[in-house]
Amino acid sequence: MVDDLLLLLAGFVLTTVAGGLLGYWLQNRSWRSQERHRLEQGQMEAARVFYEELSHLLDRRLHRMRELDGWLERPEQAREIDRRLARYRDVLDEWNDNLNRNLALAIRYFGAQTHAVLEGLYRKFSTAGSQIEARVREYGAEGKTSSPPVAGELRQLDLVIYDLNLAMIEALQHGLVGVGEPDGREPAERRRVGQTVSAALSRLTSRGS
Numbered sequence: 001m002v003d004d005l006l007l008l009l010a011g012f013v014l015t016t017v018a019g020g021l022l023g024y025w026l027q028n029r030s031w032r033s034q035e036r037h038r039l040e041q042g043q044m045e046a047a048r049v050f051y052e053e054l055s056h057l058l059d060r061r062l063h064r065m066r067e068l069d070g071w072l073e074r075p076e077q078a079r080e081i082d083r084r085l086a087r088y089r090d091v092l093d094e095w096n097d098n099l100n101r102n103l104a105l106a107i108r109y110f111g112a113q114t115h116a117v118l119e120g121l122y123r124k125f126s127t128a129g130s131q132i133e134a135r136v137r138e139y140g141a142e143g144k145t146s147s148p149p150v151a152g153e154l155r156q157l158d159l160v161i162y163d164l165n166l167a168m169i170e171a172l173q174h175g176l177v178g179v180g181e182p183d184g185r186e187p188a189e190r191r192r193v194g195q196t197v198s199a200a201l202s203r204l205t206s207r208g209s
Contacts (some may be wrong), residue, residue, distance in 0.1 A: 021095035021107040026062055047109035051168045054102055054118075058161050060126060061095055065132060066154055072135050075144040092129070109177045110168055117164055121157065128153040 068084040071077055099122070107115035131150045138145040171177050 010139035042173075043109070044172070044175065048172055050102075050105045050109055051172060054106070055161075055165055055168070057091070057095060057098070057102075058164075060091045060122070061088075062154060062157055062161065064091050065128060065150070069132055069135070069150050069154065070199075072132070072139055072145050073149060078139070078143065081136065081139055088132075110171055114164070114167065114171075117160070117167075121160055121164070124153070124157055124160070128157065 064084070064087050067080070070086050071081055071084050074080075092177045103115060103118060103122075106118045128150050131147070131153070135145045135150075138147060
């Protein structure tokens with residue numbers, strides 16, 4: 001009788017302890033899962049906001065450059081050229097203020113390939129901007145410009161920006177944003193998204209303007 005009671009008591013204690021440990025483990029696992037989901041959602045939202053800001057900035061600079069480049073084809077329009085130049089320099093200030101920030105966020109949320117594409121776009125924008133500034137100086141000296149317009153280079157930029165937008169939207173739609181894997185490698189899916197744009201940039205560059 002005593003042995004039966006001891007066995008019953010031991011079983012109760014073991015069951016209670018085991019049940020408590022199991023409950024704690026399950027609760028902790030659920031909390032970790034919820035916390036991971038919360039962090040992932042936070043990164044998704046931050047990546048979405050960054051994408052929208054970057055996309056708008058790229059489009060604004062391209063549009064202002066097209067405006068200015070187009071007006072430089074019209075003789076005796078110094079007042080309008082000055083207005084378009086001021087608009088361009090406004091967006092250029094915003095561009096330069098966010099240069100390194102955007103590069104850092106691009107690699108954090110969208111990976112090394114997207115970062116490389118953005119760096120390539122920066123170089124192309126700089127080259128086209130220098131050409132337009134040179135045309136502005138000619139216009140100021142002569143009331144017209146003899147250098148050719150930069151429409152071809154701007155069209156090339158437009159194509160790469162379009163591809164970059166598509167890749168970033170795809171990454172957002174499939175949840176392929178955020179920091180990489182624990183060992184520092186990027187998820188293969190995210191690498192493929194970036195490589196698509198990188199290949200497009202390479203093809204455009206090889207064609208020339």
